[in-house]
Amino acid sequence: MKQLVVNGWNFIFDANVSPLRNIPDVGTRHYVFQALAFMWAVAFATAIGSYTIFAVSILGHTVLIAAAAITVATYTTAAKKPKMFVFGSGRSNDDEHV
Template sequence: MREYIYNTWNGVMDARHNPLKNIPDLHVQHMIMQVLAFMWSIVFGLMIVESVFAFGISAIAHTTLLAAIIVTVTTFDIAENSPYSFLNGYHSVNRTRNYIWSNGVKIKLDKRDPGGEHE
């Protein structure tokens, strides 16, 4: 039963498994999922209370939940790919990207070295 629920959830909510995976642009996939979420908010809001007020509360709750998820995923992504972004003080764009270009050659910087003013 647990596996059935897990697979059903992924079949609807995970863009890697649902039919939206065929849309090449991730932004379009996300937009369509948001439109569907608002549509279901309307349906449930009207079914539960038969009120547009209930939809408003549901829409705000869904938007808040999606925003929190986006902020969390973005923060985790930055922490994984560019941990020095969280250090206090000045860090050049090259340092946050973890590489520099010199004479047309991309040079990877040491992740343990926070860098300095003149890299």
């Protein structure tokens, strides 16, 4: 297993082993390696950032869905059992006529 990891590491990061060794100019080889490194850094940063933001997004969507559910429940209760909102408020329908 250790040798597999070492061989994989060398294949990617060792200029004498990787396919980049076929690029004759050392400067160009280095530039291509740096471009690939930057690409992978951006890819991992984007992936980790999206995982982190995904959790915040889930929380935000949960709050919005809960607010919509509470609104629907309130409107349904107001339509079917309006007296539920009068109970315990200290007011009754008889007070409206005074």
